Amino acid sequence: MTETAVAESPNDTAQGVRRRDFIYVAATGAAGVGAASVLVPLISQMAPSADVLAESSTEIDIGSIQPGQAIKAVFHKQPVFVRRLTPVEIAEAKKVDVASLRDPQSLEDRTKKGKEEWLITMGVCTHLGCVPLGAGEGEVKGEFGGYFCPCHGSTYDTAARIRKGPAPKNLEVPPYEFTSDTVVKIG
């Protein structure tokens, strides 16, 4: 190949690289970068749009929730469980050896200081996103007394920590704050 190339092209350098090669590389390179840059808008358009991302927060009146009761609210178009634990449930959650858990967290880590009877978590199973049972009146709470996901059998305890089944994480605690004794603002 080099022999014919030398004979036909007087511009060859000693390495066998022709000046025209630069034009080939530059032209195809520029076209390639141009084509690749079109992918950015094409991929990015699939990400959540501005209205979906727009910050939303939910204020919930928790004044009427009795110990042992829970309500479901909506945050980011997904359910949130607000649960008022009974003293027995709190004791049960504290009894567990945190180090033995799949996703080690204590009840204190998962509630606000001084408000540890208020367990506020997303109602979204960390396995594949089903809504676990246990927040509604008369729903199954599973063998650890917290929540039970009917889809694939993940079982959560009274601090909504994963104890059994395929889910890898505890139910997510969303960002929230108590704006008064009876109102909590999520988001």
Add this chain to the structure above:
Amino acid sequence: MSFPWANEYKPSHPAMVWLDEKLPLPRFVYNAIGAGYPVPRNLNYMYNFGVLAGFCLVIQIVTGVVLAMHYAANTGVAFNSTEHIMRDVNWGWMLRYGHANGASAFFVVVYFHIFRGFFYGSYKAPREMIWLLGVAIFLLMMATAFMGYVLPWGQMSYWGAKVITGLFGAIPLVGEPIQTWLLGGFAPDQAALNRFFSLHFLLPFVILGVVILHIWALHIPGSTNPTGVEVKQESDTVPFHPYYTAKDGFGLGVFLIFYCAMLFFAPNALGHPDNYIPANPMQTPAHIVPEWYFWPFYAILRAFTQNFLFFPAKLMGVLAMFSSILVWFLLPWLDKSPVRSGHFRPTFRKFFWLLVIDVAVLGYCGGSPAEEPYVIISQIAALYYFAHFFIILPLVSMTEKPLPLPFSITEAVLGADEAAALAPSAAPAE
């Protein structure tokens, strides 16, 4: 591309001669599915299912394009527009039931087609590319079917979408951003429904393209046959038309009897009543199951309930489910036996039927609730499934002593009758 004794296309009408010079499309069809394509003379009815799968794709495209004229991909009206099709659109009920049962029929015939390939060793050299393209078609079919099931925006639609896109959330580090990107939000909503509709319309045409490649690759070596012995002489083959157009036509009639029986007498037998409830993001149905054709893979997904080494259970389940199909890509290199057909492989044949039973057991468990004894049964069945491909097949192909093969297809069909074997052509006089 074909055997040297293939009939040649000879147009007689001047218009056809003119067309043949300008665009030889009739010649192409004649050589692909006409009298110009010699096919082994001994194909049995298991070899009908490829044509039936092609027919199902046509059913789905025709009914689907028509349904899209009446459906609206908007979370506010999607459910009602589906009911509008069922109640108000002329013949809408038949078109929608035809599409929904057409998806099931498509999977039925494709599963027959795939297991036909397993039994007769259709994936072996020189036909690996046909097999690889076939697995790609199956994966595209699964994606298309999943997205189509979301469109009516009922409870099973919504929760199916949430669970399946949740699978991507299992990928370490980037999983949740990928899930959000796929859905265009934090949960299935308008963005997800609209893009699923767009892709559900597109993918069948992508499937059609890969089907054309699949058939193109098939026509290079030609079909396998139940003996697994390659075509050696003209008397081993008959022209595709009229022999197999007739045989496939008969098979199509039988298929249509079953399809119409489902469509007109049990159109909801394979569906879920929950999908006649509008999607509700606040409440999960008590028992989420995918459509029946995903059950075996769903059982493998759910079989992982404990973390394993550094892998969380969720990731293991997702990897196993995808691997259970991706392993088919490796099949031509896992089964090294030089004998193709299961007829001449006594040990392989037993394990083939065990695999069929195993997949049926997985399917049953996948459609059952996530509780004992189904969990432990699906764990054992999933283990056996992978053992079949990674341990049993390679071992069997190394140790098995196959039965003696016939010399040729003709000999297998007619015995050692010299006169029959030497007949110049099995083709009818033209």
